[in-house]
Amino acid sequence: MRVARIVLIVVVILGGLFVVADRIAVHVAESKAAERAQSSEGLATRPKVSIEGFPFLTQVAGGKLHDVTITADDIATGDGQQAVRIDTFHADLHGVKLSGDFTRAVADTADGSAFITYADLTKSAPKGITVGYGGTDKNGRAMVKLTGSFMQSQLSVLSQVTVRGADQIGLHAEGLPKAFTALGLEDQVRQQIDFTTQLTHLPSGISLTDVTTGPEGITVAAAGKDVVLAN
The missing domain is CATH 3.30.300 (GMP Synthetase; Chain A, domain 3)
Incomplete structure (x- = not known):
C-alpha cells in the first residue's frame, strides 16, 4: 500500500x-x-x-x-x-x-467582428461629408446620417450601410431632398454622398457578412471556411 x-x-x-x-x-x-x-x-x-x-x-x-x-x-x-x-x-x-x-x-472556420467609429467613417467619406448616427427610419432600420454642403446649400440625408463584396461596405442614401431632385441633380448629389469603403488585407477565405449600425459607430461581421492565417 x-x-x-x-x-x-x-x-x-x-x-x-x-x-x-x-x-x-x-x-x-x-x-x-x-x-x-x-x-x-x-x-x-x-x-x-x-x-x-x-x-x-x-x-x-x-x-x-x-x-x-x-x-x-x-x-x-x-x-x-x-x-x-x-x-x-x-x-x-x-x-x-x-x-x-x-x-x-x-483555420477550418473563423468568425469575427470589427467596430468602426463614425469619426473614422467620416475620414473615409468624400471630402466635406460628416457621418453620424441617424437613429431608425419608419421601418425600424438603423441608419447613419450624412451631412455636408452641395452647391453652397446644406445637405442632410439618411443612409443605410450594407456589405458590398467580400471586403467592402457601402453607404447609400435612402432619399434626397426635393430641393435637389427637382433640379435634376440627383446623380451629382449621389456622387458626393454615396460611397464605399474597404477593409483591406482580410485573410484569404474570409468575407464580410453583415453590418450593424449603433449610436457610436458600426459593427462589421465576417466569417469564412478554410481561412489562411499564415502562409
Whole structure:
C-alpha cells in the first residue's frame, strides 16, 4: 500500500509539473504570436492572443489547435480614401491546422467582428461629408446620417450601410431632398454622398457578412471556411 501511495504521489507531482509546463508553453506561444502579428502588420498596439483547450502541448504535437481568439485595437486597414481605421477587432478561429514548421496556419472556420467609429467613417467619406448616427427610419432600420454642403446649400440625408463584396461596405442614401431632385441633380448629389469603403488585407477565405449600425459607430461581421492565417 505504501508503494502505491508513493507512486500516486509521484504521478500527481509529475502531472502538476506537466500542467505548469503546458501553461508556460501556451503563454509563451500566445506572446510570440501576438508579437509576430504586431510586427508583421505594423500595428500600433500588440494584439491579445488566447489559445484555448488543454493540454496545449498535445495540440501542437498533433498539428492542430482547437480554438484561438484574437483581439486587437487601432488597426489601420490600408492607405487611400477607401480604406478605414478599425477601432476594435475580435476573431474566433476554430480548428487551426499548423504545418510547414509552423509557418503555415489554416483555420477550418473563423468568425469575427470589427467596430468602426463614425469619426473614422467620416475620414473615409468624400471630402466635406460628416457621418453620424441617424437613429431608425419608419421601418425600424438603423441608419447613419450624412451631412455636408452641395452647391453652397446644406445637405442632410439618411443612409443605410450594407456589405458590398467580400471586403467592402457601402453607404447609400435612402432619399434626397426635393430641393435637389427637382433640379435634376440627383446623380451629382449621389456622387458626393454615396460611397464605399474597404477593409483591406482580410485573410484569404474570409468575407464580410453583415453590418450593424449603433449610436457610436458600426459593427462589421465576417466569417469564412478554410481561412489562411499564415502562409
